[in-house]
Amino acid sequence: MRTSDFDFESPTDLIAKFPSKERDESRLMVIHRNNKNIEHKRFKDLHKYFEEGDILILNNTKVFPARIFGNKEKTDAKIEVFLLRELDSEDRTWDVLVDPARKVRVGNKLNFGYGLTGEVIDNTTSRGRILQLNFEGPHKNLIKKIKELGKTPLPKYIDRNPENIDKERYQTVYAKIEGSVAAPTAGLHFSKHLLKKLEIKGIHLIEITLHLGLGGFLPVEVEDISKHKMDSEKCFISENSCKFINEAIKNKKKICAVGTSSMRAIESSVSSTKNLNPFIGWTNKFIFPPYNFSIANSMITNFHMPKSTLLMMTAAFSGFSLIMKAYKIGIQKKYKFYSYGDAMLII
Template structure:
């Protein structure tokens, strides 16, 4: 398939600027692949499609406040620094993106906070906007990380034009977030409320957790028509033995095994054994899933509505079938479903 196969017209007003008032009362479109049917529900109705012994795979990554604003030495120019990943804990080295990048060169120093107690020195260029920073801070590592959290801002996607609001710190985080390391939320998980999770537990649905620390590479535009030539950035994953035991039991018993989000799907599809079961794994994945693709672990998935030509749309098209997904997205635009990070959800069974 080609990049152009994943274009569609998405009205700007369907890009969700804010989350739904209540997490599990966002809208839910249900796609039945076998019968090629589409239903319109609320997200809390998802429980009706799962029975005792079925499995929902959750991504428990936690978003850290990755967006900082600092000032360049001498000129005082305001610079946005987006923390991507920590390279060396002891030396406090980080890969970052800077904006405007043209003003930031090797050797420049950036000052953060009103008291300017946090300073960073640019020590390398990585990409056009990418830099490596060494943070200079007198306190312990724990105090340094606390300072980053104190100065950082919830890293809402750029398409959200409004200012970050206090409630974003809570709503741009799943309620099961545990392992800090993501710079973007695993958005399909944002629809789960504590009440809905408890109802699923009571019903006997298994809820194993994996970790994929979402990076900005997930959202990088595809710039080649031949999809086989696109390279995904690597993201760190942790798939533990307790999680593999639960998921493999679900596969063996032919239960409904649901990946909650494209990130959970990419994590488990990166750890498939030769026998088609899930292996425990700690490491990195740059797996890019696009049609045609044979999925090994999950037989259902929950996902948000994605933007045109995105790698996320390509993955869900591989799972649901390209023509069926195209029809579903036409329906979603017609019915004014909300798209992207704070948008509505889809269950594909």
């Protein structure tokens, strides 16, 4: 398939700028792969589609306040720095994106205030730099200061400054392990009340970790999908999580990947017998049609950007024609799109 096959006109008025008033009050499109039926529900109805012994796989990553602002030494030009990942805690070097990139060169020094400074020591891409941060005291003091100064890294398409509500709502209620610069957005719809309903019904909530970078949210820029290269993301799947999931596979239970990040994680560590293996490492797995999924037989996801790897994975799971039909209906019925938008359950 070609990248252009996944293009569609996405109305800007359907991009959700704010989260729904209550997490589980967002809309839920339910897509049945066997008979091609499509239902329109609320996310709080999710528990009705699962039974005792079924599994939901949750990505428990926590979003890091990755966006900080500083001034360039001498010129005092304002520079936005997006902290992608720490490369070396001893050297305090970070892989970052800078904006405006044309003003930031190797050797430039940045001042973020409150004793935090940085020096650009290398280029990586057109906007990418290696930044060495400096702050007095041990490494933990540096991290604490970054968290104090950092802003919630809302995607650019939300097109507004972060507000207090985003500190809570751009995290899942089960976020535990810090390391992402973007939220696993399918999980944003879960309330603590809904999770408790699922547990009471006997549905197992199994956690894995995949720390999201920005790569999955960028459009694919090559027409031949197979030529696209995914950014690597760090992943952790415990032996205990595998035990529950593999038992559910054996018993032919419903196994639901909550979000493309959960799906990508589990598909990165499949055994020759189609079971899930424990995993600690990095994955750059790119899933696009056609693809045979090994672990999950259902999936929760949001409405994604045109020509994105997230849409391609969703199409691989649901079937291309069915997902494009669902998106057309979603636009007609005014479903909200992207990170703070509505959800779909594919079963």
